[in-house]
Amino acid sequence: MSTSRPNIVFVITDQQRMDTIGALGASHMDTPNLDRLAEEGVTFTDCHITAPSCAPSRASLFTGHYPHTTGIYKNGDRWTRSWVEDLRESGYHTVNVGKMHTAPYNTPLGFDERYEVENKDRYLGPVPAGDPPLPGEKFYLDEWDRALQARGLLKQQREFYRQWDDYDERLGAFEWELPEDAHPDVFVGDFAARWLNHMPALDQPLFMQVGFPGPHPPYDPTPEYAAAYMDRDLPMPTRSDADLEGQPPPLKKLRAHHEAVDHDSVSHDVDASEEQLHRQRAYYYANVAMIDEQVGKLLDALEANGYDDTVVVFTSDHGEALGDHGHIQKWTMYDVITNVPTIVWSPDRFESRTVEELVSLFDLGPTVLDLAGVEADPSIEAQSLVPALEGDDEWTGRDQVFAEHARDGILRETAFMTMVRTDDWKLVHFVDEEAGQLFDLNADPDELVNRWDDPDAQAVKRDLLDTLLEWRIRSGVRSADWATEFR
Template identity: 55%
Template sequence: MTQTDARPDIVVIITDQQRYDTIRALGFDHMDTPNIDRLVERGVSFTQCHVTAPSCVPCRASLFTGYYPHTNGVYANGQPWSRSWVEDLRSSGYRTVNIGKMHTIPYDAKAGFDERFVVENKDRYMEGRWFFDEWDKALASHGLRKQQREDYRKREDYRDRLGAFTWDLPAALQSDNYVGGVTQWWLETKPVVEPLFLVVGFPGPHPPYDPTPELAEKYMARDLPLPQVTPEELEDLHPAWKEKRLHDVEVDHDSVAWKLDPTPEELHRQRAYYYANVELIDTQVGQILDTLERRGRLDNTIIVFTSDHGDNLGDHGLSQKWAPYDQITRVPLIVCAPERFAGGRQVDGLVQLFDLGPTILEWAGLSPDPRLEAETLAPALEGAEFAGRDAVFCEQGGDVNMTGTSLLTMIRTHTHKMVLFHGATDGQLFDLQDDPGEQRNRWDDPACQGIKADLKARMLDWHIDSGWRTRDARRGIVAPAGERSWQ
């Protein structure tokens, strides 16, 4: 069968909880990522891409709707969302496919896809605990069940592992290997004459950090960058994050039993397993690229590589995500299409991850809804003058992990970051030029009151503009089932 529609295939690869500093070609030589490096070397890398929410579900809902969390109403994990601009692609003639994690709520919502092969969290223990996804079924067909919290808790060293466990079942059934394998199988066997929109969602390196043993051993033997947290920084943490530290000791989210004072050896193991999980994904990325090439359509394929947020891994004394430090909000974003965009370039302007939405629609020859809060990245990709955004924003609220605050809102410019906590008179203010590690809170510094007032005013303007711009779209976002949310 011959494809008659000349529009490009679009393949979006999204990892879960991958920090920016995990790709060798972006300057981090503690990593081995030869396949993602190929994308960097041939593509366009955005060095200051920030997410709109510091956790999985609200970030993905924002990415696939084109609206900030306060507009689409999805502030936290577990909150329902299922509509997306993917349906516009499908209606225009694209074959829309998702393999792996999307984190829609409900998990198996169509979300505009013709086909979904749902693979959810590696340790889904709370909402939807007994939802059996394609990975569960594959394991069951081998008489197995996934490694998960009930089993890890039986280990004597459970609280010392900080979520780091080797994958001891067959390597092909590790979640990221499984998603990569299904993707290759689908690409090799599915006859498709329409242009393809494919979202590949790897569950890792989200915890449990569970690489196969040989990769874990490889990184355990390396010197790795470890958190440098001082007593002064811990003392100066906002009360919300001090409470989160205590909460994460009491509640083992995603098989991570946190410690207030982990040893260097424990932190080294956690990072070694995390980095090893990234390399495991990198291998699968390479095999997907090779499969795309064998299909004979790689020259007309736009490949995107990114992640939904990062992981503190002990930075700032914190576990996992939710706190909008750069380790969480800044993610890799690489767009590779050498036949279309000059490669080997870096774009340093501030952008938001959900800016991919209108960009993808334009690649498909569609006109994005002008009410979208996401903005196209086309000028940057095409080599035009591109300043990026003046500021990026991030929101999180109503999450069970944030017991110390009901809602936070972040604004970040190239030079400063401010975080406001609902109902609190204090917040966080960082001078990113003098303190790029965000370790000294300048909220009460008399010398910083001018910039604090300016950032508050900019945040107010952002909310006012957002409310007016999306006034009609918001009615559609919450419309009854079956009605489209973006027209």
């Protein structure tokens, strides 16, 4: 194994489910480039997020701390610091192409170069740096906005789609009608590959973060990709009447809220037809296939430009419900949201293997620092996965993983939601509710039977609640100094 400081390319998609990579068992997917990463790399099949929405998950990933430590609980919370600063100070040249979801959008975050591209359906102004917003903050143009503007193109977005006669029937699935290279995921892939192809040779290692805006809705593949997935059998939503009825009040109200408000161009319908659901999923999976093509461009550009000693990390910030459990997008703690595809690829450094032990998404942060030879802050709550990458027999993974989220404009009916998950059980706690969720993951892997009130499960429930309490106390003590400095 090489002991030099590798180049590191960190690829993050937005809202990608586990059932989207052919090599990981998704037979309905055509993903040759992601298949290559999985077949030649180290795949973590039980990696879980620390927050079920973009900004808190990403801030946790790029700091190594939980949302209750970062103070970034929801999209829009101010986020300006990360371990990328440590990489840069250690001698890495740091580049961001695409989505990071910082607040403000263009905060440096430790990058020498930032070419930010934010949400596809972002039609409002930027997240303000001040309250009230500072002068000049009403409008914000990212790299994609400026490229479209230079070509005289109008971005497809909510106000555009609402003019379609069948807008409500489409459930967020729309054909991309502009030129293919104007699509945000293609734009990001092309931009990153162009940077690698034309940047003069560096005399220092490279850290490049590539953030694809998709497959986050709108689900908007080009017509050719859409047609390919419309013409095949696809897994359909998993749910039951008992599942829907057994959900705690905040989640029932979340479903109703989605039906009333079209977030990110998605008109949600719990009772949608099979035809509508099939199209929604077809367009979503097609968007992943488009991203797969862009990952291939990145791999080709790395090879063509002499980036031989490179570690490629591929993951997503959270999953997507796509109608499972009657929900859409994120904001819940079901595995379709919390369990994300995670691959570390570097054939010359690590033998191909599948890691089934529990890990947390933010563990990738100290992993990157470890690979780069950078010492992580001792207060960091994430754990390096390098022992797992190297096949250390003594490495055992985590006993449990945690996630949390605060009330926001969409998850409105609870002040705070927290999850603890082991290999065998999952508990979801709502701070202002007597009701919660408890799933026996061995007997009920699809999480359809809520055993919160089951007398036979009360001992497990009490044990997991005690685990949550112990975790929050220990986390607060361990990270107190870092949290004070961060703010």
